[in-house]
Each structure stands twice: as C-alpha cells, then as structure tokens.
Amino acid sequence: MADGVAPTEAKWRYLQNVLNRRGPFTDPDWEPGMTTLETLANMKILGAGGLGCEILKNLALSGFKDIHVIDMDTIDVSNLNRQFLFRHSDVGRPKAEVAAQFVEKRVKGVKITPYCGKIQDKDEEYYMQFGMVVCGLDSIEARRWINAMLVGMVDEDSPDSLKPLIDGGTEGFKGQARVVLPTMTSCIECQLDMHAPRAAVPLCTLATIPRQPQHCIEWAHIIAWEEERKDITLDTDDPEHITWLYNKALSRAKEFNIPGVTYSMTQGVVKNIIPAIASTNAIVAASCCNEAFKIASNTNPPLGIPETSNYMMYTGDDSVYTYTFEHQKKDDCPVCGNLARKLDVSPKCTLGEFLEGMAERPEAQLKKPSIRTEAKSLYYQFPPSLEEQTRANLTKKLVELVGDGEEVVVSDPAFQQPFKFKLVFRD
Ligand SMILES: [Zn+2]
Numbered sequence: 001m002a003d004g005v006a007p008t009e010a011k012w013r014y015l016q017n018v019l020n021r022r023g024p025f026t027d028p029d030w031e032p033g034m035t036t037l038e039t040l041a042n043m044k045i046l047g048a049g050g051l052g053c054e055i056l057k058n059l060a061l062s063g064f065k066d067i068h069v070i071d072m073d074t075i076d077v078s079n080l081n082r083q084f085l086f087r088h089s090d091v092g093r094p095k096a097e098v099a100a101q102f103v104e105k106r107v108k109g110v111k112i113t114p115y116c117g118k119i120q121d122k123d124e125e126y127y128m129q130f131g132m133v134v135c136g137l138d139s140i141e142a143r144r145w146i147n148a149m150l151v152g153m154v155d156e157d158s159p160d161s162l163k164p165l166i167d168g169g170t171e172g173f174k175g176q177a178r179v180v181l182p183t184m185t186s187c188i189e190c191q192l193d194m195h196a197p198r199a200a201v202p203l204c205t206l207a208t209i210p211r212q213p214q215h216c217i218e219w220a221h222i223i224a225w226e227e228e229r230k231d232i233t234l235d236t237d238d239p240e241h242i243t244w245l246y247n248k249a250l251s252r253a254k255e256f257n258i259p260g261v262t263y264s265m266t267q268g269v270v271k272n273i274i275p276a277i278a279s280t281n282a283i284v285a286a287s288c289c290n291e292a293f294k295i296a297s298n299t300n301p302p303l304g305i306p307e308t309s310n311y312m313m314y315t316g317d318d319s320v321y322t323y324t325f326e327h328q329k330k331d332d333c334p335v336c337g338n339l340a341r342k343l344d345v346s347p348k349c350t351l352g353e354f355l356e357g358m359a360e361r362p363e364a365q366l367k368k369p370s371i372r373t374e375a376k377s378l379y380y381q382f383p384p385s386l387e388e389q390t391r392a393n394l395t396k397k398l399v400e401l402v403g404d405g406e407e408v409v410v411s412d413p414a415f416q417q418p419f420k421f422k423l424v425f426r427d
Pocket of ligand 1: 186187188189190191329330333334335336337
C-alpha cells in the first residue's frame with residue numbers, strides 16, 4: 001500500500017488501483033494515495049435528468065458521498081426496463097426520491113439529497129454550493145438553461161465560482177459526453193448546431209423515389225392516409241391505424257425493393273419517437289462519471305482542459321464507433337462570447353415569418369422570441385399591452401424595420417439571458 005489512508009472497505013478495492021499509482025498522463029504534481037477518497041467524499045456534486053439511474057449509481061460507486069439529484073418526473077411503467085433503481089411498486093412515485101433511497105440503502109455512507117422539480121426552480125446560490133454538475137437532461141432547453149446559469153456564475157476573482165459541467169445525452173444508439181469549463185471552453189450554446197432539428201424529407205422524395213424504409217412509412221403517413229382515409233383522424237395510439245399504415249408502407253417498400261419496414265419502425269416514425277436504449281445510456285453515463293472522477297481526483301487529465309478534446313461522440317447503430325475532438329469556443333456565442341451571432345435573413349421576409357423561423361434555425365432554436373433593436377421594440381410576446389402595440393410590425397418586411405448588418409436583441413421566456421444577433425441581408 002502506498003502512502004495515505006488505508007481503505008477499510010472492500011468496495012473501494014478497484015479505486016485503489018487508480019488512486020495508488022501514476023498513469024502515463026498523470027500530472028507530475030499529483031501525489032498517489034487514498035487521501036483522494038476524502039476529496040471525493042467532501043465534494044458536493046449535482047446530478048440531473050434522464051440518465052439519472054446510471055449516473056447516480058456510478059457516482060456513488062466512484063467514491064462521491066454527498067450527491068444531490070434533481071428530477072421532475074414520476075416513475076412510469078415504461079421506465080422499468082432500463083431505469084434499474086425502480087420497481088413495479090414505485091410506479092407513480094417521484095424518480096429523484098426513489099432513486100435516492102435505493103442508492104443510500106445499497107451504498108452505505110452515501111448521502112443523496114433529492115429534489116423533485118425543474119432545474120429552473122433553483123437559483124445561483126443553490127448551484128454555487130456544488131463542486132461540479134453532471135447532467136443527463138433530456139431536453140435541449142434545460143441544457144441551455146443550466147449552461148447559461150453556470151457561465152453567468154463565473155467570477156474571475158473567485159476560482160470556486162467556476163463549476164465544471166459534464167453533459168451526457170443519447171438518442172437511440174447515438175450519444176455524447178462533453179465537459180464544459182464555463183467561460184474557458186466551448187459551452188453548450190457554442191455547440192448548439194450539434195443539436196440541429198432533424199431535416200424533414202422533401203415531399204417529392206416521398207412521393208416519387210423513396211430510398212429508405214422510413215420514406216415508405218412517411219409516404220403512408222402523409223400521402224396515402226390523406227388519399228384513402230381522410231375522413232378518419234389519425235390516432236397514433238390506435239393499433240388498427242398503425243397496422244393500416246404499416247401494411248401500406250410495406251407494399252410500397254416491396255414496389256421499390258426496399259427492405260426493413262417493420263411495425264415498430266412504423267410506430268417510431270409516425271409518433272416521432274426515438275427509443276431510449278439501455279446500453280447507450282450506460283456507456284454515455286459511464287463516460288460522464290469517468291470525467292467527473294478525473295476532475296475531482298486529478299488522477300488523469302479530463303476532457304475539457306483548454307486546447308484539448310472536450311467532446312466525445314459515440315455511435316452504436318452501425319458497429320461501434322467513438323470519436324473525441326475539440327469543439328472550439330465561439331466568439332459570437334450568445335452566452336459565453338461577446339460578439340453578436342450572425343444570422344442570414346432575407347430582407348423581404350416579414351418580421352412574423354422571421355420570428356416563426358427562429359424555432360427551426362439550428363443556431364437559434366427559440367420558440368417564443370421577443371425582439372428589439374438598440375433603438376426600438378420590434379415585437380414583444382409579453383405583456384399583452386406591449387404585444388398589441390408591436391403586433392402591426394409582424395406583417396412588415398425586415399427591410400422596413402432594420403438595417404443590413406444591424407444588431408438585434410432577442411429574448412425568450414425559457415432563458416434568463418437575451419441573445420444578440422446581427423442580421424445580414426441575403427436574397
Ligand atoms: Zn458559448
């Protein structure tokens with residue numbers, strides 16, 4: 001045994017291997033020894049969101065002992081296949097509470113403080129108490145919110161105000177784990193285009209030359225239903241309706257020699273559901289907790305140290321592939337940069353069309369935007385009196401309201417901070 005505290009519990013046996021010896025990438029100043037276990041035990045760490053079971057279990061088994069967890073959901077019967085801390089008798093109870101009780105019971109000495117609600121319910125003072133935040137949130141909006149909160153909290157004179165954010169996300173067989181050192185490395189907002197809404201398949205492809213089984217299903221869904229059953233409102237929960245679409249898609253797929261149409265794929269495409277895959281969640285959560293462990297213990301350099309990789313992507317749908325790279329910080333990031341982000345707009349487009357388009361633009365993704373220039377209010381969603389005063393602008397063309405290259409400030413109720421954009425005219 002090297003210097004340091006002798007571990008008394010067999011459960012830390014595997015940590016000894018990492019904590020008692022140096023690795024090829026270990027910092028020269030790092031001292032091997034089990035004292036690091038105390039550092040882990042004393043660090044308050046926050047976990048949030050859908051990867052929760054995996055993250056909570058991993059953190060507790062990595063030596064973290066003061067874990068807080070935020071989740072707003074209650075347990076549904078469909079969660080039980082992968083969210084292994086829950087049992088049938090827990091259905092209907094808050095996830096955060098049940099998960100906390102389960103892990104506390106199994107890993108003695110760990111304290112888990114649950115909060116059932118939204119991350120947005122908490123303020124700066126709350127987030128300030130943690131050493132770092134590990135997120136497995138399932139909504140991009142919640143990710144952007146916590147990111148903006150942590151970036152906003154950084155005070156250059158107080159190093160403790162910088163809270164590393166470790167973010168994991170999955171979509172079917174794909175996933176990613178990334179580390180954000182707020183203000184130092186690329187933030188979630190810098191990387192927003194990585195979450196671009198999926199492009200719709202052009203209608204002409206569906207109607208003329210389908211290439212994928214999904215195209216045949218979309219054809220049945222959008223075109224065939226409309227032609228043959230337009231008096232019936234499609235109910236995606238009705239098995240008879242899904243079966244009808246499945247059979248239609250199947251015969252179209254045969255016509256074009258496209259294999260692969262199945263009933264469950266039909267259900268997935270029509271309901272726009274990407275299934276949560278237990279193995280992807282496990283891999284991504286493990287990667288996140290590995291990063292948390294490296295940051296807290298200094299045993300090895302984590303993702304996100306400036307000038308190195310900060311983003312690990314994983315895909316498991318066509319064999320197994322991972323790629324780790326540096327996503328660079330953007331000077332025009334509305335959260336951590338100081339320049340306005342450039343948006344190409346058509347001067348002939350109306351303000352109303354422009355605002356509607358904000359939801360789909362990969363670099364904006366705002367659903368209820370209000371907009372003003374330096375000098376005047378262009379359109380406000382709230383309060384009602386201001387909405388009424390500015391409503392007439394919605395039908396005006398952008399060229400009548402702003403100059404080419406002019407900066408606008410866009411605010412959205414889902415975010416605390418406003419976004420700065422520079423509108424550049426393009427026909
Ligand atoms: Zn940024």
